[in-house]
Amino acid sequence: MIMNQGGSTETMSAVNSSSLENWHVVNASQGQTSSYLPSTAGSEALSWTAPKVDNRFTENGIPSNLTYHYDHQHVQPPVSSSSSLGTVNAPQDHNGYASYNPSDPYGYGSTGYSGYYNGYQQQSNPSYSQPVGAYQNTGAPYQPLSSFQSTGYAGSANYSSTYYNPGDYQTAGGYPSSSYNNQTTPSSSYNNQTTSSSSYNNQTAQWNDANYANYTNSQQYAHYTSSATTVYSSGAVTATTPATTTTTPLNYQQQYKQWTDYYNQTEVTCAPGTENASVTGTSNFASSVPSVPSGYPTSNNLPPPPYAPSWRSESSSNEFPSVQSGAVVNGAKDGYWRHGAPTSQNYHTTPVQPQIQTPLDQNSYNSFQDQQNSSIPQGPNLQYPATHQVPPPVPSCPQGPNLHYPATYQAPPAPPTYQPSPRSVQSFETQRGSKLQIPTNPRIASNLTFGLPKTDKDSSTTTAAVAKPAYISVSLPKPNEKVPSSAGADSLLKPGMFPKSLRGYVERALARCKDDTQMAACQAVMKEMITKATADGTLYTRDWDVEPLFSLPNADVVKQDAQSLTPISSSTKLKRSPSRRTKSRWEPLPEEKPVEKPASINHGTSNYAGWVNERDRKTLMMNSGSKGENMTGTRYSSLEQKGANKFTQKPAKRQCLMDSFVAANNGDTSSDSDKEQSLTAYYAGAMALENSPEERKRRESRSKRFENGQRHGSETNHLKSKSVGSGNLYSRRATAMVLSKNFEDGGSKAVEDIDWDALTVKGTCQEIEKRYLRLTSAPDPATVRPEEVLEKALLMVQNSQKNYLYKCDQLKSIRQDLTVQRIRNHLTVKVYETHARLSLEVGDLPEYNQCQSQLKSLYAEGIEGCHMEFAAYNLLCVIMHSNNNRDLVSSMSRLSNEAKKDEAVQHALAVRGAVTSGNYVMFFRLYKTAPNLNTYLMDLYVEKMRFKAVSCMSRSYRPTLPVSYVAQVLGFTSVANEGSDEKESDGLEECIEWLKAHGACLVADNNGEMQLDTKSTSSSLYMPEPEDAVAHGDASLAVNDFLTRTSS
């Protein structure tokens, strides 16, 4: 099952990538080649989906199959496009996303899910209609994607609207709906699916037609997605996948955001649908597919034949076509194909869904590699696709869906980068896979959150496993390539100036580029797009996350590559397909499959990172072995398998990352194309950071963390042996080892039961300066500074002349080191106090609040410090900013009598009195006499107080009021006669400026002294908008500003 899933994902990815390219190509008239690739991709996808569907059907008999169909369709379009884009873009995306993926895959998936889901449907409802009636409806979700493409290509506006039409889905369902219904019925699924798929195909065909006319790939996609959504929860997923395929980039982004939703939605309907869809896509090429024949011919774009075979024959027959297609795709993408092919072969060996899996794997693999290569950070994304592949096999397992989801999630982050490239496709596929699984699993929702992390891991593992074989043969170089591309994307993006989503879009687009020339062309295209968008004002309103990527300028190159690669892949497919064939996709997957998969995975992993593999395997083992234990889907062994797959997938991702790292480090040139290499060189700088050992370690530790969380279940040892066999590249890392050991020992331990003392780190790092990086995994003692070094570091910061951002960064890293070593003493208090004061001085309240809350508990533990000083700050903070009487009262009641005698606290209490009564005279007197840093906190309230005071004055005084008095009372000038005249007049000037800025009416009296005309002022006062206001309310968070400041 895993295999199948994996395969499907791959196909998906391939399809997606190819779809992107194809679209372009086809449109452009490169017709044959482009079509070819897409077709291949499509075929792969078809095979993938088919296996998935089969598995699910057979095993679970779940209705989700219908969904699959949808997905297929989706997949198809993407395939063509994605392949070309994918290679180049993927890397870029990686970089951008890299940070993203590592830490949050879990949270992402889980949190986002429900929200997304809801949002999704709602959104979809609104706009849809644009494209073909049916299409549009379905497209709703898609449209966003389509919008991408369309924006790139034609009218994006419509698309975006589609995106939002969940309702449309249903409506669109009209045509899809029939298929949908079929799909929905669980039992009917297969036949229905086929039918549905056929319908889908038809739809797709329509799409294609429509698209052709308008360049509608995006539209179609949109439809797809929407249809998926319509299907609704299930459908959504499929839709997304298809969407992804077609508009891969768009989908990606969307998925990114809405992953969870997508997943959930798509899950059910999509799985089957997706497969079909992909098939259809392929069918377009060949038009031979039996299952969806009608649809295919119509669709015409893709090679139906491969598709059909995969579907019907499911494993074996499909495999071949799919494999071939996969190979083609790979070639198109870059040298990756070759690798991919091998991988796919490996997959085939894995019994489950040989054909499908292989194609998928290959694709995913390729994409993975690409992604990995391009950007190490993206590596996870790549892995995602792998995960996708896994999902297909998973169908049987209830858990599988979850895993897939995570995978999908991960993919989404990657997608931005990937979208253009196959990666995005892969991710989509994964999503589909997850969707499929979901249908099987009723629990999906609950599982999703839970499972997401797991899925990621699993998916990663699976991918890794799949990918690894390929890797071995060729892949290592690829990661490098990808990385460069991602970096390139970043550079192209011109960070800071544009909306984040746009940046993501650009990154994605650039990630597709294989070489510099392509990159340059892409940049030119995008520049034009951005200028255009700016001109018509849609720059900030457009949903760049769903905007379809434009076609790659240099599709030819890609095609060539694909062709060259194809043969290899096909051959591999052939070899492996037989074994796969033995197990029909439609039939329930035997337990063996999971085992086999793990094995394959292990092989792949062994080459790369041993420990990850082991874990993955373990998880796999657990899942497969103890089917019911972890997963909700005890019913079906297949479900279990899925779960296992998921697990494996997650590891795969990690592995992929690691692989990519390795590749980068080793400089393997296995299958990287020259172009890719050049890209690597181009982005070497960007890469360097990511490849650094530290970075690797961090990432590893992150992945470990995830693994740990996932494998709470008991560990079966089947996989273990395999894992043991694999060489541990990373074994040298002490931390990792410790962690893995711990985990192994206490595999079934709940988080609460973990012995934190044993995990507490003793730092060995002697460097005083250290940049802050948020930990997402267990800390490495080699990078943690012991207490005495931290003391020096604190002194260094205190005496540093550098700016606040530097100091803040340093202090945060000190705090982090203290925390991971669980040091809570006077030094800790000192550090937090220092940081709190620094942040007060610059008005960085969020940081201050963090310190304050830590200090509160530190003081509560009886550690000496400047307790009173901070009690006063706390009070002032509540007064000035929370505007909550209850908080105020409670913090006042918490003050001890002793505290009330403290000067600073008394001052703060007096300020409170002045603020609550509006006594501005008192306030500004207190302002001048504030002890410690109270002034800085009061600073934040000065503007408000002054405004209130002037409105009060203008109401109470008649007829005029000397400005000098206002200036004196409101703290512009010091109390009369004390300061020098110069100062006085400066203050007066400032006051006049301030009054003018707030709409006050000033008149000069007979003596030439400025007077405030109170009566007219009272009606003309206003609060000007702060000049430095930013949308998120904190100017210090503005990206541009931040980047410039941190670099200083």
Added chain:
Amino acid sequence: MAHVSMGEAHRRIADYLNRFADAVSYQDGASLKKLLSLSSNSSSLLSLADALAVFHDSNRLIKQSDKFSHLAEILLPLFRALHSYRIGNLVDSYQSYEKSANAFIQEFRNWDSAWALEALYVVAYEIRILAENADRELASNGKLPEKLKAAGSFLMKVFGVLAGKGAKRVGALYVTCQLFKIYFKLGTVHLCRSVIRSIETARIFDFEEFPKRDKVTYMYYTGRLEVFNENFPAADHKLSYALKHCNRQSEANIRMILKYLIPVKLSIGILPKDWFLEKYNLVEYRNVVQALKRGDLRLLRHALQEHEDRFLRSGVYLVLEKLELQVYQRLMKKIYIIQKQKDPNKAHQLKLEIIVKALKWLEMDMDLDEVECIVAILIYKNLVKGYFAHKSKVVVLSKQDPFPKLNGKPVNS
């Protein structure tokens, strides 16, 4: 407790089970609620707890008979809760009781009529009380007290069960009040908002349809919330409603209401009689009222200082502090009246110096700028009609009603 024979224990348990099953089958809410009221320390429950300590195989007893087995989900954890409660293990007791309560509301959901509402009330009450006890135990063991929070979310679930169209909906307000109590205790009053919204806006609820006692409690808590928000008219309305409908006999409750109602009334310019304060033993407000009557700022500040802890705890400190402006107003009015007696023609021109001097007599050491600021605020807030001439440092009062009364309206803010 010690000497309960096995047979006796068996008899007691069987007796309890019979009564429980009968209460359910005859839909006798009144009997049922007694059987659920863990913290009532009723003798029958205590003896049952003793019996449970002796007879360990109550599970079998329950599952043996068809009569009880369908209630096993309720009874098993209930017995455990009772046993834990009896031996003083309050955390376990809460946990078991929550399990039992969960099963109970599952059953309750299936009962068409609202006969078991009384029993549900007891469950909701017990949950809160047991959670409070459990938290006390947790806190004394240095652990994180979290049970009350858990009880809050459990009661939200109960609220969801009741918030329907059927006859059960009249129980929703009781649960709401229990939730209020929890939220106020936890200091998470912002959580009240969602329940309030559904009570006040959902069409299924007709406020007048709820039991009076719940209405009073509800109004009391929502009135307190309005006090925190300084929305005095609304607070006045709600607290007055609570006062009006509160049982005359329960003076403690009346006093609780008045604790908030008096500051609210003071804020809108309505002063209570001295005897009233004494009757309800609210003497802490006496000096505040005196200060308002006399315009004695010093007295007000002293009163606030004297009872600072109390006022801060109840949360009315800030409300009372804001009475200062009314005290200033009173002071100025007194000066104005004296001036008027001396020279009616110039009475509407109040020199700042005189106010400063008056404050000095009250030992309030404030300089001209400060007093000027206060006068400006008084005019701004419409407590004084007129204007301030900065050049001559004179308050020029309106000739008509220079010191408008609040008459139930809050001070402009």
